[in-house]
Amino acid sequence: MAALVLPAALLVFTLLVAPMALLARISLNHYSPTELMVEAFTAENYIRAVADPYYQQVLATTLGVAFLCTVLTVLLGFPAAYWLARMESNRKSIATILTLLPLLVGNVVRSAGWMALLGNEGGINAALRALHLTSGPLQLLYTPGAVIVGITAVVLPYMVLTLAAVIESIPRQAEEAAANLGATASTVFRRVVLPLSLPGVAAGSVLVFILCMNAYATPLLLGGPQFKMMAPAVYDQFVRGNNWPFGAALAFILLVATLVLTVIGSMALSRRYRG
């Protein structure tokens, strides 16, 4: 039976573990503007990334956006997931497909659409002007708000489906039992549904947080040139700056930050669940 894992394991190894190992090695190399990458064994790239206020800001922005988006998706996704989970089975499959539908539109295409909607000459500003609500164009595009809304919209289906799967496993009779024992609807939610959904909140948050930390197209297109998150910054170093060692170091900082926060977050949630 163990052999069944082999093809997948092989694929993951060659396409993930091996390149990551290479990248780790590269991040320790020295960069020279004339010779580009020079074989070395130095921590200078990490030190620079951590010490440079600019990259500190990029990491802080990334963490802030990812955190906000995760919270937003939980708040928006929970009611939708509950509704989906408690739906009758014949309509549920249709609703599930509708939930997945936004994922059929790629990030770049979607962001381009958002640009058309949010731009100074875009749909929203045109409407506001037509209704004489504003005199000049409202700056909507190229703002952190646009990025947060954009990323949230992209990752929301992941949260809804993850949560719905867990909520579905909570027997409806448990809710009925609570009501029968004297709990109002809000108490049933607070004392029964929410605590039993926490594993789903944890799983969904981990998934969404990782996706947000690594968002690329949305911050690039909706955030504009001044707004930087980690994934575009890594890309810049590799492609525009040709500074592979520094890019690799940034990539690893992103990876480790994501990993550490994910582990801490899910541990906190699961402890809450047990208690």
Next chain:
Amino acid sequence: MSTLVLDRLRKRYDRTTAVERVDLTAKQGELVALLGPSGCGKTTTLRMVAGFIAPTDGRVLIGDRDVTQVPVHLRNTGMVFQAYALFQHMTVAQNVAFGLEMRRVERAEREKRVAEALRLVRLDHLADRMPRQLSGGQQQRVALARALVVNPAVFLLDEPLSNLDAKLRAEVRMEIRALQQRLGLTTLIVTHDQEEALTMADRLVVMERGRVRQIGTPEELYENPADVFVASFVGNCNLVAGTLERPGSFRTQSGTLLPCTSEAPAANDGLVLALRPERVTVTPGEGAPGDIRAQVTAVTYLGAQTEYHLDLNGTTLRASRSTPLHDDPLRRIAPGEKLTLSWDAASARLLPAETETGDET
């Protein structure tokens, strides 16, 4: 604790009628079982009492209070669900304490009553376990304690034993009945198991396709079933179609005459003779002239009981009795042999034949 009255309770869905009309008064401390095959409306009725389903017509009264419009959480019923529905994230004690918390019972009092309730179901030693660490029977008892601890006005049980294995079922059945009697709880229990209903209930409500077929004590239902459905659903019963030849004699469709002195219902065309298999006495041999004779078609050994499948010139009957001893000639009766039958002519009941079409809704 109070009486429970269902007054012309009815539930219609778009096209179907789940419950046609239920009238029932359960006295203080009485255990009433709603019995019927799946889809007969018994669970819908129970859920209307609990408040999970709003009736289309009719009223639910607990004590003297009309609770038809009262939301679930204010009805003060204690319900035990089929799958227990324990709160998986709470300990046994927390589960039991939940209803008391909702009633804002003070902590000290709460702890006292939780301990009492757990002692009542003999689970006080497992108070700090999580539900998933318990066996099915133990989970069932937690559910009982959780529903009882709040002193419900009415105790509701929805197929409480169907998830337990046969041996445990008999045990828990006795336990529920003892608890219910000790606490004097007015109780409504839903079950599809006639044995469960007969052994536990003071009175039974037999339902079929949303209608109440008969309400009565176990004995009334068994001895005097109102119709063919009740006769066949409660216990085993021979049902033979035919007509009343003359008072005291029933002619089956194949022409055999059977003794029967019970009164015929109004419509004489199309009758069914209902005769419990254990009321039929079988004796080996041809018997005297005028005796009822039958040929054995099969003998089913059930341990304590033995069942004889009999043919009376085209009319089939079943007789059952405690398995005869080794030296009894009946013990060696085999298919093909002849037996003589007899029964008390008064214990054969006459019922109107079922008309399958008359189900206008």
